[in-house]
Amino acid sequence: MEVNIYINAEHTGHLSKGNGKYAVTIESETSKGLATLQLYKGVLKTSRNRTALIACLDAFSHLKKPCFVNLYIDNTHVTETINQEWYKSWNLDTWTNKGKAVGNADLWKEFLEHYKKHKIKVICEGDTPYTSYMKTQIAHVNIEYKEDICQR
Template sequence: MDRVTVYTDGSSRGNPGPGGYGAVLLFVDAAGVEHRLELSQGFRRTTNNRMEMMAAAAALEALKRPCEVELHSDSQYLVNAHEKGWIRGWQRNGWKTASKKPVKNVDLWERLIAAERPHNVRYVWVKGHAGHELNERCDQLAVSAATGSGLADDKGFEA
């Protein structure tokens, strides 16, 4: 199984407001050549958490075959939901939190679950804005997408 390292970040200019995501995927082939793919997209009205989640989903959906994935994110919401098993509990509870409130962004949690299915994904938290080269690159991609033209509608966003 191929190993892929992914870095992701999301941004919103206001929360909610215009937003974007950025992702960098790295893969070293059998000949030792590194391949790099950068993804980004901007949206008219969204939230930071949605962009963090969308970055991860888009990165996983870009993979063409099952992979071992180490996905780095500065979103504790995203990382903890996976690594601490919150998602499984939310699903068991009919997409309700432990306090019986509806889980936000169910559309993206379900998209992420589907995108993860063919892969073995491990989420790793990285401190944001701490000078980590690839996290900073993802931030640049996300901010550029959020402030660019041709912003898409985040169809799952509910104000």
């Protein structure tokens, strides 16, 4: 099964302690035609990259069986970490890179588990068929912000 995931994440305030919000559209072909699921959420006291990773994990949590995923996201950190295979230089036992802690290691650990389970192609794309709609929704939907509960 092939699934397209479109993510638009925004961040306001302080770089590492601001508020993030995101929109996710999950699209897949079913026997009844194209099906979509849309999510809109917010995260308090977080960073831009962390918001993007949380959005990815939220989307992946809706995939019930292994599948081929096209992940469209406009976050260069996420796309380059996967596409340039930066994660391969990390010490995954200690979650360090060149002696320093990997940023957002808790989220990357979970992301890479999904990366192993699914065949995920990450595409850095800020202009998708859903971008305009998702940005409008993020701006106008009353998003309930939650604490960053992903910290494990």
